[in-house]
Amino acid sequence: MTDRYGRKIEYLRLSVTDLCNYRCIYCMGKDGVCKKSHSDILSIEELTEIARAAYALGIRKIRLTGGEPLVRKGILTLCENIRALGGDIDLSLTTNGSLLRNMTSDLKASGVDRLNISLDTLNEETFNRITRGGKLSDVLDGLKAAEEAGFTHTKINTVLMGGVNDNEIIDLINLARDNPVSVRFIELMPMDVVSGWDNSRFISTDIVENLLRKPDLVSFDGVARVYRPGGFIGTVGVISPLSHSFCNRCNRIRVTADGKLKPCLHSKDEIDLRGLSGDELLTAIREGVLNKPECHHLGEHHTDTPRSMNEIGG
Numbered sequence: 001m002t003d004r005y006g007r008k009i010e011y012l013r014l015s016v017t018d019l020c021n022y023r024c025i026y027c028m029g030k031d032g033v034c035k036k037s038h039s040d041i042l043s044i045e046e047l048t049e050i051a052r053a054a055y056a057l058g059i060r061k062i063r064l065t066g067g068e069p070l071v072r073k074g075i076l077t078l079c080e081n082i083r084a085l086g087g088d089i090d091l092s093l094t095t096n097g098s099l100l101r102n103m104t105s106d107l108k109a110s111g112v113d114r115l116n117i118s119l120d121t122l123n124e125e126t127f128n129r130i131t132r133g134g135k136l137s138d139v140l141d142g143l144k145a146a147e148e149a150g151f152t153h154t155k156i157n158t159v160l161m162g163g164v165n166d167n168e169i170i171d172l173i174n175l176a177r178d179n180p181v182s183v184r185f186i187e188l189m190p191m192d193v194v195s196g197w198d199n200s201r202f203i204s205t206d207i208v209e210n211l212l213r214k215p216d217l218v219s220f221d222g223v224a225r226v227y228r229p230g231g232f233i234g235t236v237g238v239i240s241p242l243s244h245s246f247c248n249r250c251n252r253i254r255v256t257a258d259g260k261l262k263p264c265l266h267s268k269d270e271i272d273l274r275g276l277s278g279d280e281l282l283t284a285i286r287e288g289v290l291n292k293p294e295c296h297h298l299g300e301h302h303t304d305t306p307r308s309m310n311e312i313g314g
């Protein structure tokens with residue numbers, strides 16, 4: 001599928017739940033989310049149907065997200081179902097890593113190709129504060145288990161926050177020096193719970209690129225700019241929704257856990273996919289791609305979506 005600005009859309013981020021076992025300060029309020037009724041959330045069959053339609057329309061990269069996808073009942077069945085759609089699907093999952101330790105082999109066996117693990121700090125106390133109760137060692141164990149289970153090209157997502165973890169940038173960069181992972185620094189996005197935060201919390205990924213002393217750009221990976229500094233086993237990437245517009249390289253669409261197709265993360269436009277099947281479902285997805293906005297407007301004002309990140313999936 002190609003949108004009206006000539007962008008080839010081949011990547012679907014599919015949110016499987018809005019629930020989570022963490023309450024990260026930049027993602028959710030301290031009381032978490034109002035639990036939706038079971039029937040408000042897409043069933044495993046509906047999620048599979050949407051993935052099937054997307055595949056038929058040329059989507060070849062599917063990332064499962066949430067909320068925390070590993071708390072979703074039936075997640076392994078969903079992975080198996082998506083894998084069965086085609087061997088040419090790049091199937092990945094974004095997780096906070098807390099429940100990963102005992103699930104890596106099953107995820108591998110269910111057809112997951114790659115993992116993204118969120119990790120904003122290597123300091124136990126800061127980790128506990130950011131996640132409101134999480135334990136850093138759980139995530140580090142998960143990361144290790146992923147490598148032991150044979151996962152490669154694992155990405156570590158770090159949201160940069162001034163005064164919270166900007167003193168650890170070098171340590172986080174060094175994870176990629178010493179391990180075969182891609183550490184990707186993401187600019188904090190002013191959504192929902194974050195909208196009222198002080199400007200000093202929002203820092204540009206330029207700070208990371210400057211610390212890397214301008215190494216050669218290895219590649220663009222979707223919306224990320226990726227570097228491999230000399231002597232590094234892994235790579236370091238930056239994702240800069242605020243400081244550098246990347247919308248011309250955006251190749252993705254999203255589906256929320258309650259079944260709304262979002263052509264752009266920051267737009268309030270949504271198309272309800274619930275209850276659609278066959279040609280109707282294909283048409284709705286095509287329509288979403290055709291109406292994908294040219295760019296977001298974060299630079300001019302806050303996001304246009306009223307949804308929080310855990311509802312959309314990042």
Ligand code: SAM
Nearest residue numbers: 027066067068094095096118157188189309314
């Ligand atoms: N629970 C999983 C996790 O944390 O990886 C998947 C869902 S989470 C919503 C997906 C990604 O969104 C995470 O990497 C998280 O750090 C990021 N995220 C959440 N709120 C954000 C914000 N306000 N700005 C930037 N990234 C955010």
Ligand code: SF4
Nearest residue numbers: 020022024027067096
């Ligand atoms: Fe949960 Fe991920 Fe949001 Fe943290 S960022 S509260 S782990 S959904």
